[in-house]
Amino acid sequence: MLQVIFLGTAGSLPTPDRSLPAILVNREGDLLLFDCGEGTQRQMMIARTGMMRLSHIFLTHLHADHILGIPGLLETMAFQGRENPLVIAGPPRTARMVSILNSLGCCTRDFEVRAMEMRPGDAVRMNGYTVTAIATQHSVPSLGYMLLEDMRPGRFNKERAIELGVPVGPMFGRLQKGEIVEIDGRVVRPEDVLGAPRPGRKIVYSGDTRPTAEIEEASRNADLLIHDGALADDMLEWAVETKHTTAGEAAALAARAGVRRLVLTHISSRYSEDTTPLLNDARKVFPETLIASDLMRIDVPLRDG
Structure with missing residues (x-):
């Protein structure tokens, strides 16, 4: 299972239909949160995500719309009796922010909140996959993230295994x-009955940014690119000034990188009534584009190859 849940998809301001930025990834039961806008814990409850299994929060940058949901989320976890540590990772000054959070109010938590400051190229090794920081270009220090699964074994050749005398049963699994x-x-070795290794799945999340060569390279052949749109x-001139990306720019990057699917998020409140202009601009360049909406879920399937 590799599922992405868009908890909040708004730009800098919430709207009646869009909460502030937060994206949850469920990878085989591991829960990772990317950004944590105000009200994220309520969105997690509505989505029935099981927040107590959350192990990491990865922040793209420290603008208020991406971090103000953290205090409430921590207190909700404390009320529910969390004991396992929680890691908050992000760009420089993340440790200072976590220190402030730990001293904020009269909170009594029975779990540790650990800070991890990352720079482009830094990686966090998980069980069967890695989360790597990517250089981005915003108005403050910022990062994007790539989730990349390990290579998978090649396809099992049952007929070849039987030819080699392997009995049908547990030895196949071994x-x-x-x-x-x-x-x-x-002796029968795995390479005798397995095809070439197959790639794992890849998800890239840009955060708020101008299009960058680093994001494009990280997104090469990605199964899913979630990009600032x-x-x-x-509004290109305003996008350049505010260090954001237009829908067409994100689509062009996706096309060059050869991604399978593009989802645009961080949607400006000026499109609260109608996102058609964004979708039209993007699909002219990259037809496999969606506009994120709150509580939308995307399953990322394994590749056939």
């Missing part, structure tokens, strides 16, 4: 896990 098996004194193309 070979698929990379173990060597022995049959009547003969705050403005329509006719």
Whole structure:
């Protein structure tokens, strides 16, 4: 399972239909939160995500619309009896922010909140995948993130295994896990019955940014690119000034990178009534584009190859 839940998809200001930025990734039961705008804990409750399993919050930058949901989320976890540590990772000054959060109010938590400051290229190793920081270009220090699964074993050739004398049953599973098996004194190795290794899945989240070469490179052949698409193309000058991306620019980057699907988020409140201009600008360049909406879920399937 690799599922993305868009908890908040607004730009700098919430609207009646869009909460502030927050994206949850569920990878085989591991919960990772990317940005944590105000009200995120309520969105998690509505989405029934099981917030107590959350292990990391990855912040793209420290603007208020991306971080003000953290105090409430921490207190909700404390009320519910959380004991496991929580890691808050982000750009420089994240540790200072976490220190302030830990001293804010009269809170009594029975779990540790750990800060982790990251720079482009820094990676957090998880069980079967890695989250890597990407250089971005915003008005304050900022990062994007790439979630990349490990390579998967190649396809299991059942017929070849039987030819080699492997009995149908548990030995099949051992070979698929990379173990060597022995049959009547003969050794059968995984490479004897497995095809070439297959790539894992890749998700890239840009955060607030201008289009960058680093995001494009990280997004190469990604299964899903979630990119700042705050403005329509006719607002390019304002996008440049505020260090955001137009829908058409994000689509052009997705096309160059060869991604499978693009989702635009951080939608400006000026499109609260109608996101058609954004979608039209993007799909002219990259047809596989969606506009994120609050509580939208996207399952990222394994590739056939």
